[in-house]
Amino acid sequence: MKKTDIIIIGSGIAALQLARQLQDQFYVMIITKEEIESGNSYLAQGGIAAPLGFKDTVQAHSEDTLEAGRYHGDANRVTELILDGKRIVESLVNEGAPFDRERDGGLSLGMEGAHSEHRIVHCGGDQTGKYVIKHLLETLSEKKVEFITGEMAYELVKDDSGYCCGVKTKDKSDAIRYYYAPHVVLATGGIGGLYPATSNHPAVTGDGMALAFLAGAKLSDMEFIQFHPTLLWMNGKTCGLISEAVRGEGAHLLNDRGERIMDGVDPFLELAPRHIVAECIFKERQKGRNVYLDISRIEDFQTKFPSITSLCIKHGVPIEDGMIPVAPGCHFIMGGILTDSVGRTNIPGLYAIGEVACSGIHGANRLASNSLLEGLVYGERLGAFLNQNGVNQALHFSPAFGQIKGGEPLHVPFQSEELKERMIHHVGIIREEEGMITHLKWLRQQPLTFQEHIDFNSREEIHIYFLWIVSLLVTESAIVRTESRGGHIRADFPQEDNDKWLKRKLVLQNNEGRLKVEYDEQNETKIYA
Incomplete structure (x- = not known):
C-alpha cells in the first residue's frame, strides 16, 4: 500500500497539466494502464484551438463551439x-512550446471544420499531442511526481462517510495493489475502444x-x-487517423465515381461539423461506394503532414496518387462524468478532467481542436x-484501507469483439429504436450486475x-x-426537437445496483432493474 497527497489516474494532457500545477505544494502520483505515451493526447494530430489571430475573438470562438455542439x-x-x-496557449508559447511558425516568425494558425x-x-505539422506531452513532461519534478505504469485502476475506494480516498489496481501479472490519497482525479480519456473502428x-x-x-x-x-x-481505411479495417x-488545407472528399460527396450537403463542404461529414461518408459506404x-x-x-505520410506509406497507400481511402470511426465522447467548473464530481474527494468528464463545454458535438484546450484549461x-x-x-483516511474485501466473483460470458460489433451495428453513427432495444436486451441478458467491489480473475475480464x-x-x-442532435443521429427521429430536448440532459447513476436515469430540470426519474 502506498500513500500520497493526490492520485491522478491517466497520463494525458489534462493529467500532466494538473500535475505540474500541483507539484510545488504536493506529492502527486500518476497511475496509467499502459505507458505514458499510451493515450489519445499523445496520438493527437490536430492542434489546439485558441482565438490568437488578428481578426479572431473569444466571442467568435465561443459561438463556433456552441454552434458545433448544437x-x-x-x-x-x-x-x-x-x-x-x-x-494558457499564449503562456505555452512564451515558455517555448514548439508550435509551428510561419516564415515571418508568427504562429501558423490552421483551419478546421466548423471554425x-x-x-x-x-506542432510538427500533425504531431501536436506528442510535442505538447513531451513539453509538459519536461516541466515535471521527478521528486514530486511519481509515475506508476502498467497498472489498471479497477475500483475506487471510499471511506465510511462516502469520501473517495484511494484506488485498487491490477498490474500486468494481475496482482492487486492499493493506493491511498485524500484526492483522486480521473483523467482516463474516452470510450473509443467500445467500437471496432476508432482513432483512439x-x-x-x-x-x-x-x-x-x-x-x-x-x-x-x-x-x-x-x-x-x-480514418485511413485499408483491407476492411481502420488503420489510423x-x-x-x-x-x-484543401482536400476534397470523393467517392469512387469521382463525385464530390459534400456538394449540396452543407455550405462548409468538407469543413462542415464532424457529425455531418461522418454521416455523409457513412451513407456513401452504405451504398457500396468507397470514399x-x-x-x-x-x-x-x-512536409506539412509527416506522420500521416508515414502512416500511409506503412499501409501501402501511395501518397503520390493523391487519393487516401477513408471511413468514419469512433473519436470522442462529449458525455462522461458530470462535473462542475473545476472538475468536482458529486462524490467528495473524486474529480474528473479531460474527455472522461462531462464539463458542459462540448454540447452535442465537439468543435475540432477544443479537446486539448479543455485538458489544458x-x-x-x-x-x-x-x-x-x-x-x-x-x-478521510480509513484505518481499514488495504483490508477491503472483494465482492462476489463474476464471470464475463462474451468477448469484447462481440460487444464492439454489436455497438457499431446497433448504436453506431446512425441509430434507430429497434436496433438499440435489441442491443439493450442482449446487454441485460448477460449475468452481470453493477458491483462496486469487483472480484475478477484478470484485467481482461475487468476490461470487458x-x-x-x-x-x-x-x-x-x-x-x-x-x-x-450533434453526434446523436437517429433515423427514426431525424430532426432536432428543441421543444422537448434543447439543453435537456440525461443524468445516469448507479442506485444500489440499479440504473437510475434522471431528466435534468424535469421531475421525471426512471430506475431500471
Missing part, C-alpha cells in the same frame, strides 16, 4: 474555457466512466459520440482549486466488464433521447 453546451462555461484557453477563423496551433489508442476503453459509475458518481450526455469522418487539418480524400491540391503534403483550474484549498492529510457498463449507459441514453 446549443446543448453551457454558454458561460464555453466562454470561460475560451478565455482561459487563450491565456469561422484560422485559429488552430500545431487501444487502451482507451471507458475505464474511468465505469469506475465512477460503480462508485455512485453521476454521468451525463453519454448518447453524444463523435465519429471522426476520416487522417487529421481534419488535411481538409483544412477517398483527394489531397492532390495540397502543396508539400509530406481544466488541468490548470483543478490545480488552482486544490492548491488554494490544500490537502488535509488527516481527513467495464465495456459492458459503458455500452449499457450509452445505449440507454441513446434510446431515451428521441431526436437527432
Whole structure:
C-alpha cells in the first residue's frame, strides 16, 4: 500500500497539466494502464484551438463551439474555457512550446471544420499531442511526481462517510495493489475502444466512466459520440487517423465515381461539423461506394503532414496518387462524468478532467481542436482549486484501507469483439429504436450486475466488464433521447426537437445496483432493474 497527497489516474494532457500545477505544494502520483505515451493526447494530430489571430475573438470562438455542439453546451462555461484557453496557449508559447511558425516568425494558425477563423496551433505539422506531452513532461519534478505504469485502476475506494480516498489496481501479472490519497482525479480519456473502428489508442476503453459509475458518481450526455469522418481505411479495417487539418488545407472528399460527396450537403463542404461529414461518408459506404480524400491540391503534403505520410506509406497507400481511402470511426465522447467548473464530481474527494468528464463545454458535438484546450484549461483550474484549498492529510483516511474485501466473483460470458460489433451495428453513427432495444436486451441478458467491489480473475475480464457498463449507459441514453442532435443521429427521429430536448440532459447513476436515469430540470426519474 502506498500513500500520497493526490492520485491522478491517466497520463494525458489534462493529467500532466494538473500535475505540474500541483507539484510545488504536493506529492502527486500518476497511475496509467499502459505507458505514458499510451493515450489519445499523445496520438493527437490536430492542434489546439485558441482565438490568437488578428481578426479572431473569444466571442467568435465561443459561438463556433456552441454552434458545433448544437446549443446543448453551457454558454458561460464555453466562454470561460475560451478565455482561459487563450491565456494558457499564449503562456505555452512564451515558455517555448514548439508550435509551428510561419516564415515571418508568427504562429501558423490552421483551419478546421466548423471554425469561422484560422485559429488552430500545431506542432510538427500533425504531431501536436506528442510535442505538447513531451513539453509538459519536461516541466515535471521527478521528486514530486511519481509515475506508476502498467497498472489498471479497477475500483475506487471510499471511506465510511462516502469520501473517495484511494484506488485498487491490477498490474500486468494481475496482482492487486492499493493506493491511498485524500484526492483522486480521473483523467482516463474516452470510450473509443467500445467500437471496432476508432482513432483512439487501444487502451482507451471507458475505464474511468465505469469506475465512477460503480462508485455512485453521476454521468451525463453519454448518447453524444463523435465519429471522426476520416480514418485511413485499408483491407476492411481502420488503420489510423487522417487529421481534419488535411481538409483544412484543401482536400476534397470523393467517392469512387469521382463525385464530390459534400456538394449540396452543407455550405462548409468538407469543413462542415464532424457529425455531418461522418454521416455523409457513412451513407456513401452504405451504398457500396468507397470514399477517398483527394489531397492532390495540397502543396508539400509530406512536409506539412509527416506522420500521416508515414502512416500511409506503412499501409501501402501511395501518397503520390493523391487519393487516401477513408471511413468514419469512433473519436470522442462529449458525455462522461458530470462535473462542475473545476472538475468536482458529486462524490467528495473524486474529480474528473479531460474527455472522461462531462464539463458542459462540448454540447452535442465537439468543435475540432477544443479537446486539448479543455485538458489544458481544466488541468490548470483543478490545480488552482486544490492548491488554494490544500490537502488535509488527516481527513478521510480509513484505518481499514488495504483490508477491503472483494465482492462476489463474476464471470464475463462474451468477448469484447462481440460487444464492439454489436455497438457499431446497433448504436453506431446512425441509430434507430429497434436496433438499440435489441442491443439493450442482449446487454441485460448477460449475468452481470453493477458491483462496486469487483472480484475478477484478470484485467481482461475487468476490461470487458467495464465495456459492458459503458455500452449499457450509452445505449440507454441513446434510446431515451428521441431526436437527432450533434453526434446523436437517429433515423427514426431525424430532426432536432428543441421543444422537448434543447439543453435537456440525461443524468445516469448507479442506485444500489440499479440504473437510475434522471431528466435534468424535469421531475421525471426512471430506475431500471
